[in-house]
Amino acid sequence: MKSYKILQNAKNLKKLVIAIDGPAASGKSTTSKLIAKRLGYLYVDTGAMYRAMTLKVLQQNISLDQTETIGRLAKRTQIRLDQSDGELKVFLDNRDVTQAIRNQAVTRAVSTVSMIKKVREVMVREQRRMGKRGGIVLEGRDIGTVVFPNADLKIFMVAHVEERARRRQKELKKQGVKVSVEQLVKELVERDRKDSKRDISPLQKAEDAVILDTSKMTLVGQADFVVQKVQEILKKR
Ligand code: CDP
Numbered sequence: 084m085k086s087y088k089i090l091q092n093a094k095n096l097k098k099l100v101i102a103i104d105g106p107a108a109s110g111k112s113t114t115s116k117l118i119a120k121r122l123g124y125l126y127v128d129t130g131a132m133y134r135a136m137t138l139k140v141l142q143q144n145i146s147l148d149q150t151e152t153i154g155r156l157a158k159r160t161q162i163r164l165d166q167s168d169g170e171l172k173v174f175l176d177n178r179d180v181t182q183a184i185r186n187q188a189v190t191r192a193v194s195t196v197s198m199i200k201k202v203r204e205v206m207v208r209e210q211r212r213m214g215k216r217g218g219i220v221l222e223g224r225d226i227g228t229v230v231f232p233n234a235d236l237k238i239f240m241v242a243h244v245e246e247r248a249r250r251r252q253k254e255l256k257k258q259g260v261k262v263s264v265e266q267l268v269k270e271l272v273e274r275d276r277k278d279s280k281r282d283i284s285p286l287q288k289a290e291d292a293v294i295l296d297t298s299k300m301t302l303v304g305q306a307d308f309v310v311q312k313v314q315e316i317l318k319k320r
């Protein structure tokens with residue numbers, strides 16, 4: 084009887100759609116990965132998809148104001164997220180771009196490419212396809228508001244901008260890139276502004292999202308918080 088119940092729970096667990104949104108370096112990716120692992124869910128980094136698209140635009144030397152050209156290009160672009168060996172790998176037209184999409188040139192251009200309507204349409208369609216069977220954690224900017232407005236659980240992660248800049252600085256240091264916290268604060272504020280002010284699918288908290296301020300939390304604490312919420316939802320079912 085007990086094992087049957089666990090199985091039932093496991094089945095229910097597989098069905099949830101978890102939406103995690105918030106500004107850059109608030110902890111979305113790291114926390115989402117941990118949650119997905121603990122729940123046996125699929126993890127989708129939607130920012131990586133916009134980054135891959137941006138990399139292609141930069142590699143083809145297309146000016147960022149060529150919105151129609153970029154929109155047409157999006158339709159002819161294949162972006163694949165692969166988690167077969169545990170690590171998330173990003174493929175752009177069958178080439179592994181997992182590292183390349185994290186470079187500073189992509190980071191500086193990605194918000195502009197993400198404003199283009201056609202680009203968003205292509206990405207959102209693919210994200211909905213990946214999530215339609217549930218058992219998935221998707222993180223980005225518009226998951227709870229646009230991609231899955233009926234998600235079972237919506238978390239909106241935030242953190243003080245200085246703390247987010249310090250986190251980014253550490254990551255960049257590991258890549259051998261030296262940038263001051265002041266410079267990173269400026270870049271984060273600018274990206275938050277662009278992401279929040281755009282006309283289509285701006286970064287905003289869904290009305291029914293739970294705010295999670297990670298400024299003083301640990302990664303495990305963040306993951307525990309979300310898993311606890313999942314358990315509360317499953318108990319009510
Ligand atoms: O990892 P980081 O927080 O730096 O950003 P990301 O999640 O990789 O997202 C990069 C950029 O993609 C964001 O600044 C947004 O401009 C865009 N994005 C978006 O428009 N919609 C999403 N669902 C995810 C990302």
Ligand code: CDP
Nearest residue numbers: 107108109110111112113114250300301302
């Ligand atoms: O996906 P998003 O851009 O929101 O943030 P992230 O890439 O998950 O996190 C940015 C960095 O902050 C990562 O290197 C995390 O390890 C680190 N970090 C965190 O997310 N949460 C903490 N409580 C402490 C550090």
